[in-house]
Amino acid sequence: MKSVTVICIGDVFGEPGRRALFAILPRLRAELDADLVIVNVENAAAGFGVTPTLARGFLDGGVDVMTSGNHIWDRKEIIEYIVKENLLLRPANYPTGAPGVGSVVVKAGTYQVGVLNVQGRVFLPSIDCPFVRADEEVARMRAATPLIVVDMHAEATSEKQAMGWYLDGRVSAVVGTHSHVQTADERILPGGTAYVTDLGLTGPIDSVIGVEKELAIQRFLTGMPNRFEPAKGRARLQGVVIRIDPETGRASGIQRLQRDLPA
Numbered sequence: 001m002k003s004v005t006v007i008c009i010g011d012v013f014g015e016p017g018r019r020a021l022f023a024i025l026p027r028l029r030a031e032l033d034a035d036l037v038i039v040n041v042e043n044a045a046a047g048f049g050v051t052p053t054l055a056r057g058f059l060d061g062g063v064d065v066m067t068s069g070n071h072i073w074d075r076k077e078i079i080e081y082i083v084k085e086n087l088l089l090r091p092a093n094y095p096t097g098a099p100g101v102g103s104v105v106v107k108a109g110t111y112q113v114g115v116l117n118v119q120g121r122v123f124l125p126s127i128d129c130p131f132v133r134a135d136e137e138v139a140r141m142r143a144a145t146p147l148i149v150v151d152m153h154a155e156a157t158s159e160k161q162a163m164g165w166y167l168d169g170r171v172s173a174v175v176g177t178h179s180h181v182q183t184a185d186e187r188i189l190p191g192g193t194a195y196v197t198d199l200g201l202t203g204p205i206d207s208v209i210g211v212e213k214e215l216a217i218q219r220f221l222t223g224m225p226n227r228f229e230p231a232k233g234r235a236r237l238q239g240v241v242i243r244i245d246p247e248t249g250r251a252s253g254i255q256r257l258q259r260d261l262p263a
């Protein structure tokens with residue numbers, strides 16, 4: 001039986017990230033014969049949040065589900081959009097009352113796949129517990145499908161690893177986002193959950209996690225706030241491709257992706 005193939009793409013940062021995504025994704029999708037493409041878009045609008053126009057552009061451009069994180073609220077106009085479009089997720093563990101949803105079940109070929117977005121609490125705002133919320137959301141989605149992919153948006157590698165182990169055997173994959181640096185620890189955990197600590201960055205290569213390097217250096221040198229802008233120039237796409245057994249929901253493969261946009 002053919003496996004279900006899911007591409008997960010790391011945080012799209014500003015115009016260089018969008019340029020890399022739109023240039024590379026169509027070919028990548030065809031080459032890998034992907035059934036589902038999940039992209040973290042929390043930095044799509046010049047590094048800070050995402051706008052309704054950009055979000056619509058992603059859905060038109062081959063993205064199936066958008067995840068996010070702590071930057072989701074940076075552009076106020078997204079609130080009106082997120083309450084109507086459940087293909088743009090915000091972390092599920094924001095307290096009750098936050099607009100939007102943190103999970104969705106979508107069609108991927110002839111199968112259903114659940115996508116869940118949660119956010120860590122180490123070095124990030126202290127919202128509700130991501131582990132408890134993941135329990136609830138995973139239990140609910142497993143009633144519909146054993147194919148579930150989790151975007152764990154967190155700063156601490158330990159918190160992301162803990163989530164991977166916590167959900168091992170209950171979901172198909174746990175992929176980390178937020179650090180904008182791809183980790184080389186992709187593996188299948190014993191229970192059949194594909195795991196990677198961070199998908200990496202889809203954005204400008206010559207940058208400090210997407211930001212113009214001179215601005216980032218200046219902030220470190222002076223300790224003073226300054227206005228961050230996306231770096232310009234060469235761009236790259238990073239993420240993983242995951243193969244999942246559609247009957248059991250167990251992952252059979254996870255591979256890192258890194259594609260540079262030719263200058």
Ligand SMILES: [Fe+2]
Binds near residue numbers: 042178180
């Ligand atoms: Fe990010």
Ligand SMILES: [Fe+2]
Binds near residue numbers: 070071178
């Ligand atoms: Fe983030």
